[in-house]
Amino acid sequence: MKNHTLVALVALSPTLALCTHASELDVTQVPATQVSIASAKYQPVFQTKTYSTALTASERVQIIALTTGALEKKLVRNGQAVQEGDILIELEDIDYVVNHKEAMANVLLAKANLKESKSAYERAIKVRKHGDLAESTFDKMEAAFEAAKAQLELAKAYEQRAQIELDRTKIRASTNGKITALYVDEGQVLSRGEPISYIVNDTMIDAIVELPSNDSFIQSIDNLTAELIVNNNSYAQNGRLFAIDGAIDPSKGTLKVRYRFDNRGDLLDGQFAKVVLSNNSKKGNIAVPQTSVLTDRSGKFVYLVVDNKIHLQRVTSLGTHGLSEILDGLNEGDQVITSATMKLYPGLDVEIKG
Template identity: 25%
Template sequence: MSSSGQIGHNQWFWRFVALGVLAAGIAGFVALQILKPRPAVSPPVRQLPLVRVTPVEFRNGALPVTGHGLVKPRAEIGLAAEISGKVSYVSPALVTGGAFSAGDVLIRIDPEPFRAALAQARADRESALATLKLAEQQLARNQQLVAKGFLSRQTLDERIAGRDQAKAALARAEASEDSRRIDLERTTIRAPFGGKVLSEKIDLGETVQPGKELARIFADEVVEIPVSLTDRDVALITDPWRDNAYVGNEKVPATVTVEHGNARYAWPGRVDRIEAAVDSATRTFNVVVRVDKPAARGTPVSAGAASPPPLLVGMYASVEIAGRDQGRYAVVPRRALRDGGTLWLLGTGDTVSIQPVRVLREANETAAVSAEGLPEGARVIVSDLKVVTQGMAVRVVVEPRATPAPTEHPAS
């Protein structure tokens, strides 16, 4: 055999060997895949939603109604001149914030021109009176002469007309005198009530015209705080639709609180009335709370009180009105209310219990609801969930105050 034939024979031999090894490897791999043990299949783990809960707080008695408003004077008027003239006197009290009593003279317009006009009117009245007396005397004499036939009837008629004209002239003179007397009285502008000056726009020597407002004053014996309340809040007040709201024989009490400096101060008040119309924009009712003697210093109700202030017009006040006795009710976080009238309670075995409630009022971060259907020791879910069903299982989350991250904790 030649050398080239020997080489070709060897090449084919090794090719068959390589194919055999490859086939054996494939067969071994397939056998291993078929014979290897199957892994155990575990069921999928169900991930329960995490929720935060808080205890339901139960209370008994009246449910207070709270609101806010600006302190306003019960009476506020503008002082205006009713005559023209030069200002001859301005009270030292007629400055912004100045205090005065009822009947005090606040402004005086120079009275001399009006005194002169009154004197002239009196003289005119005396002249008219004298003319009337003369006309009556002449008429009496003429009547006697006519009766004796010494005077014509026409002359008598002229005397009667003269007497009537004299009467009319006297009436005009008396009216003029009254008008001049009123003008003189109007030179003095007095305070119709005791109070304080809100603003003033008058100087000594200034000439004023009728109708010009010279100052604004308000009564300080009583102030009012209109508080905007919803119909639900108004319904909590005892009989608010009477002229004055009463609890039995006593008017509904209220407490007015103001922050001043770093402290809070309170004054006793009462519900006075509800304004006649509903606010067209907010659909709320303005309940007016009245405080008598606001000049009295407030009672400190917090730490840090220094010099208690009076209750001043323009202060922003918080108001708490005594409500009707509700018996037993519950207080929950406002965010726990669902659809405005249901709670998600944490039921037995860490499940959700959907409980309808009657909402009594909502204020700030809390809501008061009826206690019917709420068990003692109930806990309410405050977390938001996309889907909730009755009896749905949940996990409870407690948020410790000292750590920012919540930790999972089973409900007890």
């Protein structure tokens, strides 16, 4: 019985060897997976979004009283255009004039005292050379001379401060613009630090757009164009990106972006308007079928064919256009796989159909 079994195994062994060899040949000869691709290229495909906003002057400066006093003259009115340095309000200055005169008198007195001390000190130096002056007496004269110099500097400082306080009784425009919110009257006593009005400079107008934190435009802020719509009419000039907040506002979940427009006199501070943002550019955008764009924990990606192998390429979505998705992160000519991706993975050998 054992002999019959051995013969049977020997007889079967060539067959087993042939089957094993054939299996190995089948593995090595598995054909590459066929895939369909689309060549990435720039197209005149753009996405636009409209945001509501209120226009604001590019410069708004608050005018405050820098000293205390009764309002003697109001030289401007609300809406009046002023230039930097123009006098807006004059405060009663009699006390400040007296203080300044007193400070000037103290400067003259300090100069006279210094002159006398200097003369005494110089005489003491000559006498000291002949040994006719006690050292302690000389030290006192030297100290008196140094004190007189310091006293003059102190008097000058007080005079400068008194001059500044006197100058502050004339409240001046700190920039060019229009007066707004001026609600003080003559005879009213103003305190140091009290707000008086605003100067609004609207030669440039800003439009602040609040982008939701999940807005795809946040990823391409630097490449957006901004069109202004006022009273249902398109403004002649596009705005330029001026400022971006450093972080998302947690209370609103939005990011503030400021666009600045040249104002030819048509735009008003506080005016309601709309801003149309578009990710258009001269060369257009790269768009691929939405089904080709995949997502994992790290974000969005597409599969490319590189040297007949699959390569995973990370991309950023700039929005959708019809059934296509506008992407950043691809180069013109990249071969994007558009066929089913369920069984595909990076490094897999593939063959392009057609």
